[in-house]
Amino acid sequence: MSTERIPLDDKALWRRLATSPVAPAAVSDMDFAAWLEGRLPETAAARIEAAVATDPALRQAALELADILGKPLPVAPPRMAVRAQALVGFPAERQVRKSWLASLLPDFGQGFALQRGALAACAVFVAAVGFMLGGGLSERYEDAVYASRQSSTDAARPLGRDTTGELNDLFTDAT
């Protein structure tokens, strides 16, 4: 008990006093919501009130939430709902999203990475087979390149010589 002079003003008196330091108790979301609605029995409510009195952050949360829940709410931006709705898809959509190649493979359930790995292995296999089969094609391609080189070399020959040759051919055919 103190013998110091106590301020007459209520607010000043409170400022001179300190509540007993108590560690704030953990309050679950469900308990806090029940307390905000005034649904808790007296003993349980007292526990939450002690926590709210001790913890300034919890007190601010309580005052803000009581204010929000007691007023008409403004309309939310439509984009907010659209984004949130996209978080959950139709089950049918989830199945359709599988590619036709993935559908050929056995379903690995939760092993999404394993499925992707198997797909990648298939792709490598197909590429390797294609490369080996492509040997014949490449020979034809080389022939084609060689032929085009030859024709381009012909085109580079002097014009006079070619023209003379063609005229000789023409006269030979005519005779």
Place this chain on the structure above:
Amino acid sequence: MNGNAGVTELSQIDLRSLATGHKRTWDAFVTAASPLINAVVRRTLATYRSSEDDVMDAAQDVFLRLCANNFRLLQTYDPARAGLSTWLAVVARSAAVDFARRRRQATSPIDEVPESALAVEDRHVEKLKIPHGLLTERQTLILKCLYDEERDVSEIAQLLKIDAQTVRSTHHKALLRLREHFKEEAP
């Protein structure tokens, strides 16, 4: 708890269907819950340097938290204990605070900070300890809201679901008890 359209719709949501991930129920839930979650997130982030994109991202965080791990959080909701709107508001605030802490440091406009929080404490004046049990939890809470948070009697009445006169009388009784304990008469 309030009579606006969004929250009224929330009470009509089939929670069992929602917890199983039914798409149409989820969409209806999102439509009904968006105004409340928007209001809570906006209010919570008002004390932080938050942009409109931050508000949208924080709201998305709330919805993500609700549907994550096969709607595990939603399955913890107990309708017998509190209304869905109140519980959602608590969850949304908690998620928004986490979001803001992850993003950046909290700042408050100086005009909105209570005077008591700005005041430099005179460490030479030793505070008198209120003995444990002298005041009830409710009396302590009311005095803290009135003097530390500088809230109106009406705000405290709204918080505690009691009328303003009860707040005044509880405040009066608490001060009488304090003065009596510290042997000082009220004027």
